[in-house]
Amino acid sequence: MKLKKGIPVIDQGNKLGFWGGKFGGNFVPETLKKPIEDLEVLFNKLKKDKKFIQERDKCFKNWVGVPTRFIKLENLTKHVGGAQIWSKVVSDANGGAHKVYNATVHCLLAKRSGKKVIIGDTGAGYAGKMLSMAAKKFGLKCKIFMGAKDIARQQPNVKAMKKNGAEVVPVYSGSQTLVDAVSECMRFWVANCDTTAMCVGSTVGPAVFVRICGWSTSQISRELKVQLIDEFGSIPKKLKLYNCVGGGSSSFGFWNEFMDYDKKQCEFIGVEAGGPEKSKKHAAPLTYGSKIGILHGAAQYVNQDSDGQIEETESISAGLDYPGISPLHCFLKDTKRARYTAASDEQALEAYKLVTRFEKLRPSLEPSHAFAVAISESKKLSKDTIVVVNSCGDAYKDRGILEKRLGKKYVKSN
Amino acid sequence: MLNPISVAFKKAKQENRPALLTYTVAGDSSKKQSLNILKSISKNADILELGVPHNTPVADGSQIQTSAYRAIKNGIKVNDIFKIVKDFKKFDKDKPIILMGYYNMIFQYGENKFLNKCKLSGVNGLIVVDLPWPENKNFAKKCKKKSIYFIQLLSPTTTKIRLKKIIRDSHPMNYFISMLSTTGGKLKVSPNDILKNYTKIKKIDPKKEIVIGFGITEKTIGKLKSADGLVVGSAFCKEISKSLKHRQNPVTNVSKLVKKLKSKIL
Numbered sequence: 001m002k003l004k005k006g007i008p009v010i011d012q013g014n015k016l017g018f019w020g021g022k023f024g025g026n027f028v029p030e031t032l033k034k035p036i037e038d039l040e041v042l043f044n045k046l047k048k049d050k051k052f053i054q055e056r057d058k059c060f061k062n063w064v065g066v067p068t069r070f071i072k073l074e075n076l077t078k079h080v081g082g083a084q085i086w087s088k089v090v091s092d093a094n095g096g097a098h099k100v101y102n103a104t105v106h107c108l109l110a111k112r113s114g115k116k117v118i119i120g121d122t123g124a125g126y127a128g129k130m131l132s133m134a135a136k137k138f139g140l141k142c143k144i145f146m147g148a149k150d151i152a153r154q155q156p157n158v159k160a161m162k163k164n165g166a167e168v169v170p171v172y173s174g175s176q177t178l179v180d181a182v183s184e185c186m187r188f189w190v191a192n193c194d195t196t197a198m199c200v201g202s203t204v205g206p207a208v209f210v211r212i213c214g215w216s217t218s219q220i221s222r223e224l225k226v227q228l229i230d231e232f233g234s235i236p237k238k239l240k241l242y243n244c245v246g247g248g249s250s251s252f253g254f255w256n257e258f259m260d261y262d263k264k265q266c267e268f269i270g271v272e273a274g275g276p277e278k279s280k281k282h283a284a285p286l287t288y289g290s291k292i293g294i295l296h297g298a299a300q301y302v303n304q305d306s307d308g309q310i311e312e313t314e315s316i317s318a319g320l321d322y323p324g325i326s327p328l329h330c331f332l333k334d335t336k337r338a339r340y341t342a343a344s345d346e347q348a349l350e351a352y353k354l355v356t357r358f359e360k361l362r363p364s365l366e367p368s369h370a371f372a373v374a375i376s377e378s379k380k381l382s383k384d385t386i387v388v389v390n391s392c393g394d395a396y397k398d399r400g401i402l403e404k405r406l407g408k409k410y411v412k413s414n
Numbered sequence: 415m416l417n418p419i420s421v422a423f424k425k426a427k428q429e430n431r432p433a434l435l436t437y438t439v440a441g442d443s444s445k446k447q448s449l450n451i452l453k454s455i456s457k458n459a460d461i462l463e464l465g466v467p468h469n470t471p472v473a474d475g476s477q478i479q480t481s482a483y484r485a486i487k488n489g490i491k492v493n494d495i496f497k498i499v500k501d502f503k504k505f506d507k508d509k510p511i512i513l514m515g516y517y518n519m520i521f522q523y524g525e526n527k528f529l530n531k532c533k534l535s536g537v538n539g540l541i542v543v544d545l546p547w548p549e550n551k552n553f554a555k556k557c558k559k560k561s562i563y564f565i566q567l568l569s570p571t572t573t574k575i576r577l578k579k580i581i582r583d584s585h586p587m588n589y590f591i592s593m594l595s596t597t598g599g600k601l602k603v604s605p606n607d608i609l610k611n612y613t614k615i616k617k618i619d620p621k622k623e624i625v626i627g628f629g630i631t632e633k634t635i636g637k638l639k640s641a642d643g644l645v646v647g648s649a650f651c652k653e654i655s656k657s658l659k660h661r662q663n664p665v666t667n668v669s670k671l672v673k674k675l676k677s678k679i680l
């Protein structure tokens with residue numbers, strides 16, 4: 001299995017949509033074949049269309065707000081005493097997380113295809129919140145599927161969705177989290193694909209959704225590349241990019257533009273959710289060696305039992321609480337371009353405490369996982385190593401959980 | 415030897431009626447009960463579809479989901495399903511059985527090992543919901559080598575060119591999904607329109623049997639009589655759920671329902 005240079009990773013799949021010949025694909029009911037093919041044709045055309053790119057860039061600039069900041073975490077760096085720790089503050093983006101890029105592009109595509117309704121899944125609530133925002137902006141009706149457990153633990157984002165006029169459909173099946181929300185959303189699409197566009201909230205699902213999402217979030221690394229050159233004059237000799245990985249959309253977007261650099265110069269570190277230290281359950285299929293299986297239309301490493309039933313996951317972070325992982329990351333893992341590890345609930349909370357103690361930055365529980373590993377590894381790294389952590393979400397949505405786990409003083413009002 | 419599925423269609427044609435296909439979930443609500451259901455309905459059903467329960471079914475509505483989750487909770491494993499089929503065939507060796515499920519279960523078992531087990535236990539056909547054409551070409555070939563029908567799904571969204579290609583590659587039986595819906599949806603298209611689509615598909619290769627499924631209940635089955643076969647599924651899952659809730663015997667209730675459905679297509 002080989003990663004090619006000079007070709008975007010999203011376009012390195014084969015004719016049937018498999019990366020490395022075995023990850024991804026289109027394991028979908030017959031009914032979805034046509035709508036998926038239509039979307040593929042539309043996307044392949046528009047991603048080469050200058051006018052469409054201009055439209056996207058204008059949206060990103062005027063509405064999403066680009067570029068998001070690239071800042072040095074001076075105090076944290078001093079405290080840790082190793083590598084320079086920087087952050088790409090993607091939570092600056094409109095709505096407070098990277099999910100806005102994919103949501104915006106899907107709404108632009110839906111408009112082009114003449115669809116009036118758009119549906120989407122959400123875990124942490126950011127994908128849903130951003131889709132509801134974008135749908136409102138573009139005049140589309142919006143319906144969001146969300147696990148009942150996540151509705152309870154991510155209330156601020158649920159409120160935002162409703163305020164934007166979206167219908168939030170609670171999903172009570174299975175573990176009542178993201179995996180069930182995606183299933184329910186796909187089921188709704190099966191029954192309504194003639195009138196409705198579907199947005200998958202991460203780089204998961206049938207191949208075209210993986211590609212659209214990766215294409216959209218790559219905005220993050222396009223900005224970072226410019227910012228790095230502005231700051232250091234060139235891409236640093238020792239660069240390490242840390243990102244949390246749920247489905248894998250923020251991490252993929254954070255790395256995409258650096259893909260062709262040697263990994264000795266530019267290393268990618270993906271941090272999965274290890275779950276509570278006391279629990280056997282986790283959401284880290286790459287770290288803990290899960291087998292390849294089919295989930296939501298794509299072949300990927302996925303937590304499952306020997307029969308092929310998908311296993312329940314557990315994580316303090318709703319956004320990472322997913323048993324599978326993007327085919328793109330399976331590909332990056334097996335080609336050894338990226339390295340994957342996990343942080344536990346407790347480690348993420350500790351990292352959140354540390355970051356907020358030293359910096360004016362409040363990463364949500366998802367990027368706190370990335371900070372946990374970045375901080376611990378930075379201690380042993382030289383001062384000329386540039387560590388960058390994608391702070392891809394804001395902690396406002398997590399205030400309930402943070403207050404319960406850490407006490408009131410860690411929840412500043414917003 | 416002719417596949418018992420084809421024999422069943424022949425027999426139904428001789429009686430001037432469509433074949434009645436039933437779908438129940440293996441292990442719903444227990445291994446024993448699902449075997450008993452098969453035994454009790456086999457007199458009135460022509461072909462028995464047995465669902466392989468999966469916990470992330472992207473094409474199933476709430477009734478089949480409930481049955482599948484119930485079966486999984488009660489401990490059903492793939493090997494138990496083969497055992498149910500084998501035990502059933504001891505009781506009625508000529509009645510065709512089709513397993514219907516999601517690809518991950520086959521993938522984890524191993525395609526070849528799965529097909530060997532199908533052969534040994536007496537499975538006659540397979541429907542894999544999320545392994546569409548052309549992705550299924552290779553697996554369908556393997557099925558053919560074992561004389562197991564791989565049943566292609568066709569949908570109202572399937573384009574004409576695609577229909578032709580799928581049917582060209584298909585085995586003697588195909589499955590037309592009546593409307594855009596997960597299983598168990600209310601019939602939102604008129605039986606007449608469904609039959610119009612059906613006829614178009616049938617014309618592509620009249621020799622191939624086409625069954626219609628999704629949304630068929632005792633209210634609608636009579637109006638679709640002219641098809642080669644009709645599949646009822648969610649209605650049975652619902653019946654089992656209802657029976658359990660009212661502490662009634664699901665075996666007798668499902669059996670009664672099959673009998674009633676049969677009477678509507680005679």
Ligand SMILES: Cc1ncc(COP(=O)(O)O)c(C=O)c1O
Pocket residue numbers: 097098099123124125126127201202203244245246247248249250251318319320364366367392393394
């Ligand atoms: C802030 C934040 N970060 C990360 C994720 C994980 O998703 P992904 O791996 O696709 O970036 C989510 C998902 O909801 C999120 O809200």
